[in-house]
Amino acid sequence: MEKHIIGRGLLAGALGGVLAFVWSWIFIEPLIDRAIDYEDAVSAAHEAIEHGGHSHDHGGGGIEITRTVQSTIGLGFGLIAFSVAMGALLAVLFCVAYGRISSLSARATAALLAGAMLISLWIVPALKYPPSPPALSLDETIQQRTLLYLLVTVLSAGLLVGSVLLARKLAPKFGAWNASLIGAADYVVSVAVMFLLLPTIAETPGPITDTAGNVVLDGFSADLLYEFRLYSLGTQVVMWTTIGLVFAALVSRLLDQKQPARQPVE
Numbered sequence: 001m002e003k004h005i006i007g008r009g010l011l012a013g014a015l016g017g018v019l020a021f022v023w024s025w026i027f028i029e030p031l032i033d034r035a036i037d038y039e040d041a042v043s044a045a046h047e048a049i050e051h052g053g054h055s056h057d058h059g060g061g062g063i064e065i066t067r068t069v070q071s072t073i074g075l076g077f078g079l080i081a082f083s084v085a086m087g088a089l090l091a092v093l094f095c096v097a098y099g100r101i102s103s104l105s106a107r108a109t110a111a112l113l114a115g116a117m118l119i120s121l122w123i124v125p126a127l128k129y130p131p132s133p134p135a136l137s138l139d140e141t142i143q144q145r146t147l148l149y150l151l152v153t154v155l156s157a158g159l160l161v162g163s164v165l166l167a168r169k170l171a172p173k174f175g176a177w178n179a180s181l182i183g184a185a186d187y188v189v190s191v192a193v194m195f196l197l198l199p200t201i202a203e204t205p206g207p208i209t210d211t212a213g214n215v216v217l218d219g220f221s222a223d224l225l226y227e228f229r230l231y232s233l234g235t236q237v238v239m240w241t242t243i244g245l246v247f248a249a250l251v252s253r254l255l256d257q258k259q260p261a262r263q264p265v266e
Helices: 002-027 029-050 067-097 106-128 139-174 176-197 222-255
Strands: 215-217
Touching: 002 029, 002 067, 002 222, 029 067, 029 215, 029 222, 067 106, 067 222, 106 139, 106 176, 106 222, 139 176
Parallel strands: none
Antiparallel strands: none
């Protein structure tokens, strides 16, 4: 039975990845092109200041992947692979949770798990360390930013699991609804404390000035940054909504009709 459930998770993940790719290609890729143009303008401005207005081409070496490949094959492969992995993870968590944590139907369990994964694995980490387009981050901090983002993701998932277990433990005493509210409050407070303890990274470029204090290049566009982060959220919402709804429908057809008593998946 588990193989059938995981197979449906993989299918839901593949569909979610395809739709996320379409969304990203339409809305995010033009923003990345604008960010790259700004990055080139920053390099040109520094060259102009350093060499008195005369730019120097130092050439390039090695094999470079074109923007066309990055924005099509690279983007599509990355999103679909990630989405398939998340669909498989959702299916595994469903096998663990279904019939054990609550008496919800397979459809409701799958949908709630997908929503919880969206919140804990992307929305919460992005609130602390939001995604940024090219030209907004320093190369020398990439390792620190990556490790901090992974740390927040792991802690967020762990805190959510802890809050769910707390709510389940308190349900007999306070009732399911009140226990759920207590668990949600516990998660919010725990995340807030985590945000306060972890360092903040702010690397958005400001205006570039020459030695006389004249502005050579304005700072990075706040509108562009806002749109990039908004549409990045949209990509995840599209992906997780698709995964959740498709997997919920598929697993419901598989289990709800065959297991009217909703026994745990063995």
